[in-house]
Amino acid sequence: MDLHYSKEYLDFEKEVKAFCKKYDGVTFTDASKNPLASSSSKKKKIQVTRSEWQKILIEQGYFARAVPKEYGGYGGEPDILKSRIIATEFSKAKTPAPMGGQGIDMLVPTLLEMGTQEQKEKYIKPTLHGEMIWCQGYSEPNAGSDLAALQTKGELIDGEWVINGQKIWTSTAQYSQMMFCLVRTEPEAQKHAGISYLLIPMDSEGIEVRPLVDMTMKAGFNEVFFTDVKIPETNIVGKRGEGWAVANATLGHERGSLAPPDAIMNRLNMLIDLMKQEKLDGKPLIEHSIYRDRLMKIQGKVMASQSHALRLLSAKLNPGQDVKVGKMIQKLVGTELRHELEGLAIDVMGEIGVLYEDSPHLRDKGSWQFIYMYFLGLIIGGGTSQIQKNIISERGLGLPKEPKVQGAQ
Amino acid sequence: MYFGLSEDQIFFQDNIKKFLEENSSVDILRKIAADDRTFAKDIHDGIVNLGINGLLVPEEFGGLGLDILFAAAISESLGYGAGATPFIGSYVMAPIAIIDGGSDKQKQNYLTKVASNEVKFGVGFSALTGARDDSEIQIKGNKISGRSLFVLDYEYATHFLISDINGCIGIIDAQANGIDLVELKTIDRTRNVCELILKNVDFEILEQTKNSKNTAEKVIDAGRIMLAADSLGAAQNMINKAVDYAKERKQFGRAIGSFQAVKHMCAEMVAELEPCYALVWHAAHAQKHMPNEARLMACQAKSHLSDVTKEVAKKSTEVHGGMGFTDLLGLHYWFKRIGLNRQLLGTPERVREEAALLQLN
Numbered sequence: 001m002d003l004h005y006s007k008e009y010l011d012f013e014k015e016v017k018a019f020c021k022k023y024d025g026v027t028f029t030d031a032s033k034n035p036l037a038s039s040s041s042k043k044k045k046i047q048v049t050r051s052e053w054q055k056i057l058i059e060q061g062y063f064a065r066a067v068p069k070e071y072g073g074y075g076g077e078p079d080i081l082k083s084r085i086i087a088t089e090f091s092k093a094k095t096p097a098p099m100g101g102q103g104i105d106m107l108v109p110t111l112l113e114m115g116t117q118e119q120k121e122k123y124i125k126p127t128l129h130g131e132m133i134w135c136q137g138y139s140e141p142n143a144g145s146d147l148a149a150l151q152t153k154g155e156l157i158d159g160e161w162v163i164n165g166q167k168i169w170t171s172t173a174q175y176s177q178m179m180f181c182l183v184r185t186e187p188e189a190q191k192h193a194g195i196s197y198l199l200i201p202m203d204s205e206g207i208e209v210r211p212l213v214d215m216t217m218k219a220g221f222n223e224v225f226f227t228d229v230k231i232p233e234t235n236i237v238g239k240r241g242e243g244w245a246v247a248n249a250t251l252g253h254e255r256g257s258l259a260p261p262d263a264i265m266n267r268l269n270m271l272i273d274l275m276k277q278e279k280l281d282g283k284p285l286i287e288h289s290i291y292r293d294r295l296m297k298i299q300g301k302v303m304a305s306q307s308h309a310l311r312l313l314s315a316k317l318n319p320g321q322d323v324k325v326g327k328m329i330q331k332l333v334g335t336e337l338r339h340e341l342e343g344l345a346i347d348v349m350g351e352i353g354v355l356y357e358d359s360p361h362l363r364d365k366g367s368w369q370f371i372y373m374y375f376l377g378l379i380i381g382g383g384t385s386q387i388q389k390n391i392i393s394e395r396g397l398g399l400p401k402e403p404k405v406q407g408a409q
Numbered sequence: 410m411y412f413g414l415s416e417d418q419i420f421f422q423d424n425i426k427k428f429l430e431e432n433s434s435v436d437i438l439r440k441i442a443a444d445d446r447t448f449a450k451d452i453h454d455g456i457v458n459l460g461i462n463g464l465l466v467p468e469e470f471g472g473l474g475l476d477i478l479f480a481a482a483i484s485e486s487l488g489y490g491a492g493a494t495p496f497i498g499s500y501v502m503a504p505i506a507i508i509d510g511g512s513d514k515q516k517q518n519y520l521t522k523v524a525s526n527e528v529k530f531g532v533g534f535s536a537l538t539g540a541r542d543d544s545e546i547q548i549k550g551n552k553i554s555g556r557s558l559f560v561l562d563y564e565y566a567t568h569f570l571i572s573d574i575n576g577c578i579g580i581i582d583a584q585a586n587g588i589d590l591v592e593l594k595t596i597d598r599t600r601n602v603c604e605l606i607l608k609n610v611d612f613e614i615l616e617q618t619k620n621s622k623n624t625a626e627k628v629i630d631a632g633r634i635m636l637a638a639d640s641l642g643a644a645q646n647m648i649n650k651a652v653d654y655a656k657e658r659k660q661f662g663r664a665i666g667s668f669q670a671v672k673h674m675c676a677e678m679v680a681e682l683e684p685c686y687a688l689v690w691h692a693a694h695a696q697k698h699m700p701n702e703a704r705l706m707a708c709q710a711k712s713h714l715s716d717v718t719k720e721v722a723k724k725s726t727e728v729h730g731g732m733g734f735t736d737l738l739g740l741h742y743w744f745k746r747i748g749l750n751r752q753l754l755g756t757p758e759r760v761r762e763e764a765a766l767l768q769l770n
Contacts, residue, residue: 001478001694002411009410081410272768286769289762296761300688300713303706307412307687314412321413329680389676390669397652397675399666 003310005081013085019060020093028053028096051130054099062086063098064128067112072125080316091262101172103127103134107180110197114238114246119199123178135173137181137200137224138247140166145387147182148192148244152226154183156233161185161198163206163229169381173209173222176202186241195243199235206230216373217357264338267371268302271295271345274363278349291348298341305337325396332388335379342372414482414690421459421479422486428455429490435739441493442598442742446564449599453494453565456487461496463524465504470520472504477631481638481693488642488750491742493599495562497635498532499523502561502628503570506532506578510624512616519568519580531566531583533557533605534632536574537625538755546573546607553581553612556604559753563590563603571605571612576625579614586610597749599742629754630707631696636750637714638689641682643743643750644721648678650740651725658730665728674724681717688713708764712757715750722747 005013025045048056057063058074065083067073090097098104108127111120126132143150152165163183173179179200186194202209206229211219238246275285275295285291308326315321345368346353355362356369379385393399414422433452441449464480466472480501487496500523507519522528535558536546544558557571572578581588589606618624652675655666665671692706699706722744726733733740751757 001413001415001690003694003698005410286765292765293758293761296709296712296764297716299764300709300716300761303691303709304684304688304713307691308684310412310691311687314410318411318413321411324683325679326683329683332676332680333684386669386673389673389680392676392679393666393672396679397672399652399655399672399675400664402667402669403663 005085009081009085012082013089016062016086016089017093019062020089020095023056023095024093026053026096050099053096054128054130057098058128064108067108067124067128071112071120072128080313084313087262091266099130101133102136102180103132103176103178106136107134110180110237110246110249113249116234116237118234119237123199132178133172133176134178134180135170135176135202135222135224137167137170137179139169141168144169145384147247148195150182150184150195152181152183153187154185154196154198156185159233160230161233161235163198163200163226163231165226167224167226168212168221170209170222170224171220173202173224174211174219178202179224180237182243182247185243189241192244193241195247196240197237197243197246198231199237200229200231204229204231214373214377216370216377220374220377264302264334264341265306267338267341268299270364271298271341271348274345275348278352278363280348280350285348294344294347298337298344301337302341305333308333325392328388328392328396331383332385332392335375336385339372339375339379342368342375346372412687412690414478418479418482422482424459425456425461425483425486425492426490428459429487429492433490433492435742438491438493438599438739438742439736444598449493449564452492456492456494456496457526462500462526462529464500465508466520466524467508470516471524472520476693477501477505477634477696478690478693480631481634481689484635484638485642485645485689488639488644488743488746489646491599491643491646491746495529495565495601497632497639498561498570499530499566501635502532502534502632503530505631506570506615506618506624506628509627510578510615510617515580515613515615527567529562529565529567530580531560531563531569531603532632533560533569533571534625534629534754535559537572537576538629538753539759540574544604546571548573548577548579548612548614551579551612551614552609553579553607554609556606558604559593560603560605561753562601563592564601569605571607572618572625572628576618576622577614578618578625578628579612581607581610581612595749596745597742599746600749626704627696630704632754633707633711633760634689634693634696636753637685637692637710640714640718640747640750641685641689643746644678644682644685644718644725647721647725647740647743647747648675648682651675651678651728654729654732665730671728674728678721678724682721685714685717705764705767708760708767711755712760712764715757715760718747719751 023046027047028050029047030049061074061076064073065076066078069075104127108124111124127134138147140150140152152163152167154161154163179202181198181200182195183198184194185196206227208225210223212221212223213219214221278285280288312323312326315323349363352361352363353368356366394401432455437448460473461483463472464475468474484496504520504523507516519528536544541558544556546553546555546557553571560569567583569581569583570578571581587608587610591604593602593604595602655671655675656664658665688710692710695703695706726740726744729738729740732738
């Protein structure tokens with residue numbers, strides 16, 4: 001066990017701290033539409049656009065570090081420990097993190113791995129700069145957990161893909177310029193082998209986006225309908241029928257990014273502050289032993305997940321260190337724990353905890369209720385907790401798969 | 410940066426696991442549980458031969474001079490194999506108490522003898538970690554009277570290390586006049602616990618503990634991490650057994666592990682237990698390297714592991730169906746080990762309360 005950073009990393013940590021200090025209180029002139037995007041503190045010192053912020057971070061090497069310069073990245077070696085230091089220091093200083101989203105987290109790594117030269121040049125730079133927003137067209141009404149059952153059809157006619165069908169749960173579709181989309185292009189092939197990975201401009205004729213209001217009462221999702229939508233033949237990543245493999249590469253990226261470990265520590269500290277400040281029957285909540293016990297219970301779980309994240313980080317830095325099923329449990333544990341933590345804040349507040357939107361007496365802008373519900377969405381999305389348990393038990397523990405129903409593909 | 414056990418630690422763990430695999434089958438555990446103590450003695454001797462008694466004793470006193478993380482790694486492997494040997498009291502809590510609280514003379518006298526295995530300690534700290542109605546300790550000058558409940562590792566003890574409610578720790582000779590030792594039978598027959606009824610017994614107080622609780626707290630923190638690590642190993646073994654059983658056992662024409670009802674229980678156990686490794690290691694590491702967080706992490710490791718492993722003990726038994734409930738399979742030896750660990754040195758609720766107070770003050 002050696003939790004020290006070498007001099008190179010201690011210096012880097014200092015550099016990042018100085019950067020965070022320099023940009024303390026930075027705000028965006030174009031406020032993000034994502035209600036979960038990190039908000040900045042009150043001191044309005046520096047104002048930038050989101051895109052300018054992306055560029056500042058890239059120049060510094062704090063974002064898109066390993067993406068080659070020619071595609072708009074920093075052009076450095078990937079450095080997991082430096083990424084970790086950036087995430088930790090940004091989180092501590094409440095410096096706004098770089099933009100995330102499915103384009104940056106999922107499409108860019110996919111294009112770097114499997115895109116054509118032309119695709120890399122055309123798409124990566126504007127995506128990293130926050131000028132091109134992407135949405136993900138995977139799930140369909142009849143293809144959720146069983147994603148490979150998707151039926152949206154793509155036919156190659158006169159050098160163009162003609163797309164018909166429907167996608168659902170499409171986050172950010174209403175303000176995306178592009179969609180990366182799974183489409184059935186080989187209807188004769190076996191289920192998984194009939195899918196292709198297409199890149200679709202959202203302003204194409206024949207696309208209709210209908211917002212889908214979720215339980216938080218925000219329209220985070222959409223339904224997207226395709227009627228004879230035509231896109232160039234070259235807008236395909238990988239070969240025809242290889243879309244499933246291409247998509248699986250990106251799903252791996254999503255599962256890693258759903259539950260960042262620093263965020264939950266910040267929320268736990270917020271909860272502790274809340275319980276010190278809020279009173280029940282004239283006594284701070286933290287002095288009520290029953291609530292205090294629940295807080296300590298959650299703290300134990302958060303500490304375990306934080307330590308576990310360090311172990312996973314260490315395994316990335318030290319090839320050969322065995323983490324066994326340690327990686328597979330992250331999506332399940334991270335989303336369930338966050339949901340539980342947000343729920344505890346609601347419980348300790350009682351009636352105050354159910355206030356919402358712009359109600360009087362609202363605490364912390366209603367974020368506890370919002371994130372509590374939002375994380376129920378994340379427990380379900382990106383592979384439900386039940387699907388995660390299948391993955392852990394089948395791939396991690398080697399338990400046999402459920403026999404296929406006769407007649408099903 | 411490296412977060413995990415070292416090659417040496419893993420090597421030591423493997424040796425203990427291998428020894429217990431070869432020498433402590435379920436049949437042997439059953440004999441030990443039926444009070445055939447010669448088998449327990451063999452296991453104890455074998456483990457001591459691997460060098461655990463001098464583990465924490467500094468090299469200048471003839472020990473290995475290793476740290477609490479190393480001890481936690483060993484505790485985990487003893488839990489994994491349900492090792493019927495003293496460890497947590499005799500070879501972790503006692504040496505730490507003397508290293509931290511003893512005078513130079515006391516260190517010289519006792520630590521060398523722990524390292525050479527001439528002195529073995531039973532350890533009674535329950536006055537400090539949850540004093541019950543039945544227990545009461547009074548120290549007057551260099552005499553101790555009263556009743557110390559739940560003294561750990563008494564079986565081969567030549568001496569006892571007792572703390573009063575203020576964390577004043579002292580040593581009594583097991584042969585001294587005025588000691589009445591009463592064996593307590595717990596659910597877990599792989600460890601031994603007694604009460605001591607003391608009447609004006611000679612008591613050698615550890616120099617630094619006369620007016621300070623610091624040593625006692627360090628000893629308890631280390632003990633709690635050991636219990637957490639022991640439960641971690643025991644729970645991992647129970648999961649492994651459950652997963653193996655779920656692959657072999659067939660019902661309705663298929664392995665029961667192919668049913669989601671069963672495989673999801675296995676996944677849940679793993680998802681809960683896997684982060685516990687990191688928590689236990691981190692807490693153990695903190696004892697030496699992160700003094701500000703050491704106490705909190707020890708409390709959280711103990712209480713969190715108590716909860717997670719209790720659930721694993723229950724679910725892994727259920728995966729075995731009726732067989733899990735029988736003595737035939739012997740799964741219950743690990744179930745009981747986890748059950749004892751949970752209550753020793755502070756129940757989860759009590760330990761969490763300590764964790765809260767640490768942060769409030």
